[in-house]
Amino acid sequence: MVTxxxxxxxxxxxxxxAVGVGAGQxxxxxxxxxxxxxxxxxxxxxxxxxxxxRRNKFDLLPLGAITPAGWLRQQLEVQAAGLxxxxxxxxxxxGPDSGWLGGAGEAWExxxxxxxxxxxxxxxxxxxxxxxxxxxxVEWTLTHQQPSGQIGPxxxxxxxxxxxxxxxxxxxxxxxxxxxxxxLMQRYFAFQAQEIDKHPLFEWSKYRWQxxxxxxxxxxxxxxxxxxxxLARRLHSQGYDWRRQFEHFPFTAKQTRESLGLKTGSAxxxxxxxxxxxxxxxxxxxxxxxxxxxxxxxxxxxxHEQIQILDRYHGLPNGMFSAxxxxxxxxxxxxxxxxxxxxAMFSYENIEAxxxxxxxxxxxERIAFNALPGTLTDDMWAHQYDQQPNQIKxxxxxxxxxxxxxxxxxxxxxxxxxxxTANMHQGWPKLVETLWMATxxxxxxxxxxxxxxxxxxVGKGIAVKLVEESDYPFEGHVRxxxxxxxxxxxPLRLRVPAWANGTKIRANGKNVVGRIEAGTFYTxxxxxxxxxxxxxxxxxxxxxxxxxxxxxxxxxGPLVYALAPTPEWSKLKDRGPxxxxxxxxxxxxxxxxxxxxxxxxxxxxxVQRSSKGAPFSMDGTRxxxxxxxxxxxxxxxxxxxxxPLPMSPVTSAEPEESLTLVxxxxxxxxxxxxxxxxxx
Ligand SMILES: [Zn+2]
Numbered sequence: 273m274v275t276x277x278x279x280x281x282x283x284x285x286x287x288x289x290a291v292g293v294g295a296g297q298x299x300x301x302x303x304x305x306x307x308x309x310x311x312x313x314x315x316x317x318x319x320x321x322x323x324x325x326r327r328n329k330f331d332l333l334p335l336g337a338i339t340p341a342g343w344l345r346q347q348l349e350v351q352a353a354g355l356x357x358x359x360x361x362x363x364x365x366x367g368p369d370s371g372w373l374g375g376a377g378e379a380w381e382x383x384x385x386x387x388x389x390x391x392x393x394x395x396x397x398x399x400x401x402x403x404x405x406x407x408x409x410v411e412w413t414l415t416h417q418q419p420s421g422q423i424g425p426x427x428x429x430x431x432x433x434x435x436x437x438x439x440x441x442x443x444x445x446x447x448x449x450x451x452x453x454x455x456l457m458q459r460y461f462a463f464q465a466q467e468i469d470k471h472p473l474f475e476w477s478k479y480r481w482q483x484x485x486x487x488x489x490x491x492x493x494x495x496x497x498x499x500x501x502x503l504a505r506r507l508h509s510q511g512y513d514w515r516r517q518f519e520h521f522p523f524t525a526k527q528t529r530e531s532l533g534l535k536t537g538s539a540x541x542x543x544x545x546x547x548x549x550x551x552x553x554x555x556x557x558x559x560x561x562x563x564x565x566x567x568x569x570x571x572x573x574x575x576h577e578q579i580q581i582l583d584r585y586h587g588l589p590n591g592m593f594s595a596x597x598x599x600x601x602x603x604x605x606x607x608x609x610x611x612x613x614x615x616a617m618f619s620y621e622n623i624e625a626x627x628x629x630x631x632x633x634x635x636x637e638r639i640a641f642n643a644l645p646g647t648l649t650d651d652m653w654a655h656q657y658d659q660q661p662n663q664i665k666x667x668x669x670x671x672x673x674x675x676x677x678x679x680x681x682x683x684x685x686x687x688x689x690x691x692x693t694a695n696m697h698q699g700w701p702k703l704v705e706t707l708w709m710a711t712x713x714x715x716x717x718x719x720x721x722x723x724x725x726x727x728x729x730v731g732k733g734i735a736v737k738l739v740e741e742s743d744y745p746f747e748g749h750v751r752x753x754x755x756x757x758x759x760x761x762x763p764l765r766l767r768v769p770a771w772a773n774g775t776k777i778r779a780n781g782k783n784v785v786g787r788i789e790a791g792t793f794y795t796x797x798x799x800x801x802x803x804x805x806x807x808x809x810x811x812x813x814x815x816x817x818x819x820x821x822x823x824x825x826x827x828x829g830p831l832v833y834a835l836a837p838t839p840e841w842s843k844l845k846d847r848g849p850x851x852x853x854x855x856x857x858x859x860x861x862x863x864x865x866x867x868x869x870x871x872x873x874x875x876x877x878x879v880q881r882s883s884k885g886a887p888f889s890m891d892g893t894r895x896x897x898x899x900x901x902x903x904x905x906x907x908x909x910x911x912x913x914x915x916p917l918p919m920s921p922v923t924s925a926e927p928e929e930s931l932t933l934v935x936x937x938x939x940x941x942x943x944x945x946x947x948x949x950x951x952x
Contacts, residue, residue: 318710318728319493324501326564326572329628330709330717332621333728334446336395340704342723343743343887347645348397348700350886354652355685355850356393356697357402359386362850365690371425372437373412379425382694383409384436389614389697391440395447396704410444413437414452421463423456431464431477431484438487443705457491465503473510475539479551481511482558486622489564504565512546514558515571518578523547524585526601527674534675544675549595550691552582553612556619560626575623579635589661589817589825589832589944590646590936591638592616596658596673596680602820604945605913607658607673607681610692613643614699621706624719630791633719633767636703637830640720641745644699645888645937649683653849655696656681657688661936661944662914664837666855668844671911682844683940684852708738715763717793721750730762736800745830746887746894746935747880748772748810754800763797764806769830772810779806814872814897821917823945824865826876826897826933833897835931835946836890836939837861857941861914863901863931864922864947875899888937897933902926904947914943921950 320331340348351357360366364377366386371379387409394402417423424434438457445453473481485504492500523546532544545551556575563572586593587602594600596607620636647659656666658673658680666681673680680688708726709717715730721744727737735757742750752764768775770791777784779796788794796806815827826833837857845852868875877898885892902924908915936944 319490320710320712321489321564322493322496324567325489325492326567327712328564328625330625330711330719332625332706333708333710333726335392335443335705336447337726337728338396338704338707339398339725339727340396340723341725341739342741343746344700344704344722344724345397347887348393348704350650351652351697351700352393352397352399352402355655355693356390356652357405358849359693360405362847363685363690363693366694370409371427372409374416374425379427379433380430381433381436382690384433384440385691385694386697387440388436388443388695389699389701391443391447392701392705393697395443396701406444410440413441414450414456417456417459421459423460429471430475431473432475432480434460435477435480435484435487438484442487442490454491454494457487458495458497461488461491461500461503465499465506468503468506468510473507475545476551478510479512479545479548480554481507482514482561483554485561485565486557489561501565508562508565512555514555514578515562515574517546518574518581521581521585523599525599526603526606527598529675532598532675544598547595547598549593549597549599549609549612550615552593552595552599553615553619556616557622560623564626572626575627587819589819590643590659591635591832592643596676598674600674603672604661604820604823604917605663605672605915607660607676608643609658609676610647610655611695613639613647613659614695614702617644617699618702621702621719624706625709628717628793630767630793631770634769634771634791634830636706637720637745637769638832640699640703641830642832642936646939646942648696649853649940650886650889650891651849654683654685654851654853655687655692656683657692660913661834661942662917663940663942664857664861664909664914665912666853666941667912668854669912671913682852682854684845685847685850687852707740711763711765713763715765715795715797717765718752718767721745721767730756731760734758734760734762736760736762743894744810748812748829750808750810752806752808754804754806755802756800759799759801761797761799763795764800765793765795766806766808768792768794769810771813771815771827771829774811774813776809777806780804781807812878814876814878816867816869816872819945821947822920823917824867824869824920824948825945826865826867826872826899828878828895828897831895832936832944833933834936834939834942834944835861835863836934837941837943839941855941860903861941861943862904862907863929863943864904864907864918864920864924864949865931866900866902866928866949869948888935890934890938893934893938895935899931899933900928901931901946902928902949907947917945918947920947922947923950 365382369375369377370383372383390406394406488504533541559574582593592608594606600606624632647656670678686693707720725739730736737755739753773790812829817825838859839855840858879896883892903926
């Protein structure tokens with residue numbers, strides 16, 4: 273069974289045999305490979321919360337269990353050919369002089385951030401060149417632990433970058449079974465437990481403690497050492513109380529340098545850390561993760577209020593809240609940082625496992641399929657620091673950000689600041705890791721839909737492969753084919769998004785029984801035979817939702833659609849494929865839409881295209897929407913952004929024009945939130 277199910281393992285073994293990583297550990301001759309396999313926690317091994325931790329609704333599958341296919345594989349291949357696969361060759365901060373490779377260079381968060389995305393990308397694509405690249409970095413940390421137990425460069429003793437490196441090590445251990453990882457983490461946590469009262473959490477680590485708790489819980493579930501739970505309690509008691517922040521939420525409007533007391537050259541005041549976008553994206557998981565340890569339902573459930581508050585005061589149509597770089601209100605010309613996008617995704621992935629509500633999967637898809645691709649160039653060589661839902665010019669200029677600098681919405685190598693350059697890599701690969709999760713009753717749950725293949729065990733240890741074929745999120749049909757090693761009964765829980773009223777599910781061609789309710793998981797609990805298949809049809813109906821100043825956003829399935837003025841790209845700094853770019857529109861953007869809100873299909877035509885281009889590019893656009901609108905001459909450019917949205921409904925005497933909307937992720941210039949005309 274083990275050799276059948278762990279088809280990814282021989283890839284790793286062939287790789288280690290070829291490059292000789294972990295000499296003495298893994299570079300063994302073929303005859304002993306089975307021993308290495310047996311010592312690895314297999315892709316079939318689901319590690320669940322150990323008492324006294326609260327049981328999760330779902331449990332994460334180990335890295336390597338899920339292999340991307342179809343458009344998702346294409347997207348990961350674009351990423352591997354882009355910055356993720358090459359950044360160490362062109363960016364000194366991640367070059368051979370990095371402190372995380374023993375050099376004298378950058379020794380803080382950038383090395384671990386990069387690895388946090390490179391490791392899952394390498395092992396999901398089973399790409400030997402990327403594995404070689406990743407292993408060189410991990411090897412340095414594994415072979416340079418200090419006698420005290422401290423890890424990482426000696427240049428600083430900040431807890432924060434080590435919190436990121438722990439996430440890297442847990443993924444690496446899952447993918448490779450490297451036997452050195454768990455003892456290294458045990459020694460590190462013992463060191464931290466000894467030090468932390470003398471040297472408490474400070475600055476970033478004080479606000480990001482919950483990200484370390486994810487790794488502490490990971491290790492506790494593998495060793496059962498109660499000292500780890502003591503450490504978790506101390507991290508929580510030293511860390512910032514996020515739950516309390518959202519019980520008495522003070523940041524109900526856009527922040528400014530003045531309101532936060534920011535001074536160039538001085539450390540961030542606490543109030544700036546508390547209203548900071550990336551801190552808040554990471555903190556989405558704080559209450560649920562802490563609730564796993566405290567056992568208190570109120571801790572776990574506090575996240576609902578936290579999300580509602582962010583929606584209410586700072587919600588944007590791309591699935592994120594605004595923060596550029598601090599909370600910025602609901603105007604769609606405000607921005608959100610790429611680090612916050614990928615960290616919110618990682619938070620929702622963890623929250624979905626802990627709480628198991630379908631809503632978190634909806635939220636994760638909305639960010640992953642809109643905000644993430646919308647802030648990266650098609651080839652993933654350039655990114656923005658801040659993206660705007662209404663983004664009409666990406667130019668170097670001071671604009672209406674809460675506190676960010678003039679380069680923040682350029683596409684480039686390190687616009688504004690280099691954190692996103694290092695941290696962007698985790699977005700797509702971690703989404704792949706969490707497309708499926710295990711259920712406590714021996715079954716499987718679909719959390720996010722996309723083409724892939726999952727291998728795991730179900731029931732009482734029967735190996736199974738499920739193949740998911742789909743063009744979701746562009747289309748609503750999903751086919752799952754079940755291939756168990758032998759006939760086995762297990763529950764399959766299928767997420768039905770909140771927008772998917774009228775979803776149809778057929779098993780081997782026959783409609784399933786029972787009510788299929790949008791916004792919940794539908795459970796199919798039955799005997800599964802090899803070749804059984806399930807067809808899911810999500811109705812991809814057009815939807816009109818309302819946002820800032822009663823503007824409208826057009827949605828279909830999990831995708832948000834945008835008008836894309838024709839972009840003119842001009843190079844600001846030539847650096848080959850990693851150049852910096854400004855983008856200006858050569859066609860108008862200031863339209864109000866003519867829509868029939870009750871029956872959007874009467875005013876909007878859905879046009880399907882067959883394309884093999886990158887999924888979230890103009891060339892690769894699979895779906896376009898055709899509709900009509902009129903220009904609004906009074907809606908003008910203010911500080912190089914779309915000026916204040918006119919309150920809808922509006923009127924216009926301009927002629928009616930035909931307009932085309934494309935997925936948000938493809939439109940690098942765009943209007944997403946539109947005024948609408950009072951009489952269509
Ligand atoms: Zn960043």
